[in-house]
Amino acid sequence: MSTMDVLLLDTWNKTLDIIESSNKFDKNIFQNFFADSKLISLEESSVVIQVPMTINREVFIQEKEFIKNCLNQILPVDVEHIQVLLPAEVKKKNTQNSEPEIAALPNNVIAAYTFDNFVVGPSNKESHSAALACAYSPGNLYNPLFIYGNSGLGKTHLLNAIGNYVLENRPDLKVLYMASTAFIDQVYLTIKNNTIGQFKIDMMELDVLLIDDVQFMAGNKEKTHEVFFQIFNELVNKKKQIVITSDRHPTEISGLEERIISRFASGLQVSINSPGFDTAKAILKSKLEKQSFDLNLIEDEVLDYLATNFSKDIRRLEGNLNRLLFYAIDFEKKDKITLDTAIMAFKGQSSDKDSSDITVSKIKKVVSDYYGLTKSQLVSKTRTKNIANARHIAIYLCRRHLDLPFAKIGEEFGKRDHSTIMASCDKVERLLKKDLIYQQAVAEIEKNLLKS
Template sequence: VVNSIKMGKIDAFKKYMYSVDVLLIDDIQFIAGKEKSHEIFFSIFNELVNNRKQICIASDRLPTEIKGLEDRLISRFSSGLSVGIDSPEFETSLAILKMKMSNSAFEARSIDEEALAFIASNFNRDVRQLEGALNRVLFYAIEFQKDDGKIQFDTATNALRGQVLVSDKSGITVRKIIKCVSEYYGLTKQQLTSKTRTKNISTARQIAMFMCRKLLDLPYIKIGEEFGGRDHSTVMSSCEKVEKQSKSSGAYLQALNEIEKIIKS
């Protein structure tokens, strides 16, 4: 788009874009605040939709949460099928790690299965995080493991010490808490960490924060970071509200107990 504008060939660019059968765009949030890009994309979007072509757009947040995006684009994005892509499940994370191992100089069997499971359980926010954790373990093993044999569980935990918010005994992580609470209330994990303040989402979010504090004993600041960069005072207030509500409502307390049981299972 930028090059086409500089060279005075924007019409030719749009004509080419009108001819595609499928348009795939990643990180659409980066056009926020760019009026010229909005205008050009709006034109392309409408033309493709009118010609019954397929459009797939990816973003790190919902259309309504992208600041600086024109209302006409938000309405068009929202008219399609919106699907949240969550963090990979354990089995998927494990398969990804084994695939990464097979594509490296190592063999999948050269790392202990328990060590792989540790990485898959605690660094599954996304594929990049999985790969980064695996690379750190491999490097650590080369430098510090005394023998040249299979990479052990202890090597993995030592390599990743201080980077994982998890109790080694319980296997509970912030991601697991968010997943369990969101599923209990029929919400997405994105909604729990978003800025949305509707009552049902706020209630679930407060409970998730409370569980992070109770089960992981995380600092309020760290919990706030995990929930969309909220201030520590907001987290403190949420935890206090949950404590107070649990003492005044039997149904609320029962829900808390059920959620905690699910998280620990």
């Protein structure tokens, strides 16, 4: 053991003693989330800590300030930056002899999303191939590339995989990943600061532009559309690569100027869908391997259970895997995760299968009952706040659970046109992001929907 290793071990043992003696955490919490951690790097005001599993990392991130204070009681220089890595990430870091990996690069590309850890299956093979082609030869094959599909299926992963591939193989190229909401904010800010001209120049000098969730740009002020249109045209004319994602086909985005939609349609549009059983199971295995989890410690039929019941949304699939691991560690404490453990972990929780008997009529009834309305009121032309709010939620649930075309949902709700239906869905999605009471209401309605 080197002198540095001895220093790291001694420093961390003292830090753990301070954490434990602080009484901030009970014995079980300390043993489960802190005891197996290691201090693996100490450089000036930065430290790198290794933890065994993702859930440990989440706890460390949440308690980062407290851990800094504990370290600062021992070290001569105050710690300003803490990085928490899993064993596989430490191994990769040591192999490459690189600087500590960070969550996002200065160009906003998320380092964790690569083609290597994207699980390919029939549901996403087309979009994966198109994305890889754009990364291999930016601006020369499919430009722009438009990837669309429901939330949580891997669109953001593919966007960042393109960025990471280009950065690794063509470091001379300028790459930028940006959510459409961030683009809107930048336009407003630079207009306010009288720096919009420089912003456009910077954007037009890019070689690869990756725009996520472009549907949120719909309905914004004309100035935002104008700036985006100018940047888009300039980059395409210069054969610079543009890749865009959305939760719907470009022709279904209401509130975007027709000339922008026309530009989107000039390239290649590819869809990405919910994974099938085999792909979902492969995703679970990949996730476990990334966490350095021994697959022998989980029964294969447990992965079958997760892939069968929770594969409609990859984020939900991965979230439920984390829920299972948490339950198994904290409550079961067995040598192996069994199917019985999985069933207990998800007792009372709805699965994708539970949605199979949902109909438009059922959604209308559950929403109407929740708000004390009749079905006739729900589909009427009345625009009072209570009725309109209920109508928006019912329309959103039809789209979310039944994945019906906007035009079809419009027919079911008083023959409204598809743009009105899209606007309703967008409104609900925006409110779900920022209004806690609204989130609770929608969650309660969905619970009633799945129970009825």
